Amino acid sequence: MQSSKATAGTLKRRRLAAFIYLVTGGALLGLSTNLAKLAGEVALSPLAFLFWSISGAAVILLVVAALRGNLPPVTGRTLEYYLVSAFVGVAGSNLIFFSAIPHIGAGFVALVITLPPLLTYVGALVLKLERFQVLRAAGVISALAGAITLAAHKLSTPDADYVWICLALAGPVLLAIGNLYRTLRWPAGVSGDALAPGMLVAAVALLVCVSLLPGFSLGIPEGQRLALALIGIQSVVFAGQFLLLFLLQKTGGPVLLSLLGSVGAVVGVPVAILLQGEVAPEGLLPAILLIGAGIALLNIGKVKPQAKIDPP
Template sequence: MKHLWNSALGLLIVTGALLGLTLPFGKIATGAGVPPILWPFVISCGAGGVLFLVLLVRRRPIALSPHRLRYFLIAALISYAIPNLLLFSAIPHLGAGYAGIMYTLSPIVTLILSILLGVRRPNALGIAGIVVGFIGAVMVATTRGVADRPADIFWVVIGLLMPVCLALGNVYRTYDWPKDTGPIELAAGSHLATAAMLLVAVLGLGQVGSFATLADVPWLVPLQGASAAAMFAFYFRLQAVGGPVYLSQIGYVAAAIGLGAGVLFLDEHYRLLTWLGAAIIVLGVIMTTKAQSQGA
């Protein structure tokens, strides 16, 4: 376990696999009638609650400061609340596997943001990778989800907004990481803040009664909570060990898990163009990742 905690590759595989499980879990939940806004609350409440208990057992409660409080709120909004709401709203229309492909665009968007913000100068390989990734994204977008149930273009756009939020979160969390603060503390604080935001939204929308829908998936709620708690502990550790660019590559593993689960267990089928586009996106991500490593 100690070796895994210090291995960027090991953390990448474990985090990506756990992230990938949220895709089929989310589709099963929303298919059972759980509102899209409620399932992200389950994830963040479960993750934040379990990790907070771990900190209490270790006698390391979350120490609030203006910097940490700001970090928790901003990270909660752009890294979890918004992208998860987009994800679970789109999954019933696009499919778990298709939504997983969107994760793979995060490294490309991260590089684009770095260029726009002047953080990194683009080189020829990086620009080529962005172009290749964009071509793959257009190919995937034109297929509009599951082969026999093409979604409205609105949901495709919603799916494409998710990697933008993820990229923003990747950059922000590294840039503003509070000093002398461990990954479990940041994960717990960020997810408790996310859960609080989503709870206010649920109450504000008058959907208190929607909590009763969780009784339709009683086995899935604790499973998702435990999975999310483990994932985000590894997630923040991976950010500390590997940095935002390496972290963004969890989309590879998550997409593979989401596609596999969708095809094997959720009766999802995708056009050849979707698979070709996904492969081209992966090629573009490899190019942009190599370009960033060269720049570093």
């Protein structure tokens, strides 16, 4: 009896922790898209803003890891993990999103990031990371319906930039792949707070490679104190966001993790409207209600991933 009560208490704390990670991490994600728009307004290129912000976040997390005696391990397995995770979950996806913001707005990009749940859930079912459960499937469908509602309105506007809208929609595919990959390939015995800085360091290396291509630069506009301030704020936001990502990955699994974008939209869209003067997307209220319902259903229907593939 005492054992079953202890187990129930542990599961309850685990769910509460996962919920806190989800809400906090999603809020930081929503803030991040708005900071990227501000960066564009001070002539800071998407690549430069992403590179310097990720570099700052990597330094922050490395210092924290060093103080805790938990630096990222360097082995063949972890190097693969850092590089692949960095490409799909940090460098590739964020470069797409940050580049798209000046063309389609921070609000819409924040909404696009709500799309990974369905892709992640289907992939998790195929890979047997999840067992099918009606409530969780309904939650994913509800969140996706909210995102589709807003995307459909955006595509129907006369001045819709179809090229950037389509490019932005490629970002969620990378995020979904990252959600599944990090669970499947999580190095045994390595904690999330050690993996997060390793992934960010790998992302910095990838972005340096991108900067070597024609037309790309890591330069910061001279005399722009606001640009430096934005990089500093984004560095802190990224440090918190990616650390929480790994903590949520471990406690909640890939499907719950994929809802970070949905929470980010609930935060990011109002900020874009109220503080940055963007026009409220049509269908915003029903979309937010659908996304909120999806988050609730996914939490209610939470099932534990199979033990053999659950991150350590």
